[in-house]
Amino acid sequence: MRTVYLDHNATTPVDPAVREAMLPYLGDRFGNPSSIHAVGRTARVALDEARDEVAAFIGADPLSVIFLSGGSEANNMAIRGIATAKRDHGRHFVVSAVEHSSVLETCHDLEADGFRTTVVPVDETGMVEPKDVAAAITDETLLVAVLHANNEVGTIQPIEEVAALARERGVPLLVDAVQAAGKMPVDVGALGCDMASFSCHKLYGPKGVGVLHIRQGLELKSLITGGSHEMRRRAGTENVAGIVGFGVACRLAAERREEYEKRMQQLRDRLWKGIAERISGVVLNGNPVSRLPNTLNVSFEAVEGESVVIGLDLEGVAVSTGSACASGKVKPSHVLVAMGLDEARVRGSVRFSLGRGITESDIDHVLEVLPPVIKRLRGRG
Ligand SMILES: Cc1ncc(COP(=O)(O)O)c(C=O)c1O
Numbered sequence: 001m002r003t004v005y006l007d008h009n010a011t012t013p014v015d016p017a018v019r020e021a022m023l024p025y026l027g028d029r030f031g032n033p034s035s036i037h038a039v040g041r042t043a044r045v046a047l048d049e050a051r052d053e054v055a056a057f058i059g060a061d062p063l064s065v066i067f068l069s070g071g072s073e074a075n076n077m078a079i080r081g082i083a084t085a086k087r088d089h090g091r092h093f094v095v096s097a098v099e100h101s102s103v104l105e106t107c108h109d110l111e112a113d114g115f116r117t118t119v120v121p122v123d124e125t126g127m128v129e130p131k132d133v134a135a136a137i138t139d140e141t142l143l144v145a146v147l148h149a150n151n152e153v154g155t156i157q158p159i160e161e162v163a164a165l166a167r168e169r170g171v172p173l174l175v176d177a178v179q180a181a182g183k184m185p186v187d188v189g190a191l192g193c194d195m196a197s198f199s200c201h202k203l204y205g206p207k208g209v210g211v212l213h214i215r216q217g218l219e220l221k222s223l224i225t226g227g228s229h230e231m232r233r234r235a236g237t238e239n240v241a242g243i244v245g246f247g248v249a250c251r252l253a254a255e256r257r258e259e260y261e262k263r264m265q266q267l268r269d270r271l272w273k274g275i276a277e278r279i280s281g282v283v284l285n286g287n288p289v290s291r292l293p294n295t296l297n298v299s300f301e302a303v304e305g306e307s308v309v310i311g312l313d314l315e316g317v318a319v320s321t322g323s324a325c326a327s328g329k330v331k332p333s334h335v336l337v338a339m340g341l342d343e344a345r346v347r348g349s350v351r352f353s354l355g356r357g358i359t360e361s362d363i364d365h366v367l368e369v370l371p372p373v374i375k376r377l378r379g380r381g
Helices: 016-026 038-058 071-086 101-113 130-136 159-168 240-278 305-314 334-338 343-347 360-380
Strands: 065-068 092-096 116-120 141-145 173-176 195-199 210-214 282-285 295-300 324-326 329-331 349-353
Touching: 016 240, 038 065, 038 195, 038 210, 038 240, 065 071, 071 101, 071 141, 071 173, 071 195, 071 210, 092 101, 092 130, 101 116, 101 173, 116 130, 130 159, 159 173, 240 282, 240 295, 240 360, 295 305, 295 343, 305 349, 305 360, 334 343, 343 349
Parallel strands: 092 116, 092 141, 141 173, 173 195
Antiparallel strands: 065 210, 195 210, 282 295, 295 349, 324 329
């Protein structure tokens, strides 16, 4: 059966060039970068080169780039690190309602320790209003977190404006750029943020490796203590092969980004136009203009998104919903709920996230198999 993978916001396949570059570090270049002998120095050189490549890709100083296990750890380190370092200055966070769970849950978890979080609402397209973020800041606020682009609907936030307002108030800004990186330009200097999170497996690299950019001079406690790795900010022998892969993934993403953006947008718009022409009772979720080029989130009237995912899976097409299954019950997507969509629209939502290998013929195949799936599901009701 033909398979079409349209779930690139969940994870991406590892690019063959990334895999090739990693292999020696899973073979005879196995050294520990902290060892002073030649075997260790080989790993250290590779680590430093990768740091330079990642830093160049995100417009940062290499000394501000901390390697860790992924986007979730990066968000945890930013929030918990500042909470621990600055708890005597205040115990308040300001976050957007459409943050990733690794931000929302971490803030929530810290409530037990006396921290409070103001969750700033978004409009019906998933966009935060910078003035609302500024209005939520108090003298107690330790950190503002607004993600660059949302994973479920792809809405891109006005980060520069948020950053300017946070800076005026002297409060650091964390930008979760996990979904934006590689899909649009991300330059932490131009954005004006203090911290930014990245994850390699969304960028055609391996899982289990990420980056937290920390502006020089920002005080932050380490989450993992022990050795003096990563400029004493994150203890633990580095995932050298993964980090080497991250460097190459960033180089490739930079080389291919413009072409990627154009192609993804064309294919995504072909998919949306085709769906709207062939299927009645379907609406677009997310911002129609300020949106990731690869992301299409739609709601089908009178069907459950989960059933569409299963129906398409049986046809070899991989897509997803934003809802999470917890203890046998489907929990609605907090992003779509925050956008104020009604329950039926939330339940009927499906995310198609395109990626590098997708062709026009793949899109046309999806447009062939999707209408009968929807028809069958509606017929059941
Ligand atoms: C916006 C966003 N932030 C953070 C993460 C977490 O990244 P990781 O899977 O590397 O922990 C994800 C993953 O889905 C994400 O989409």
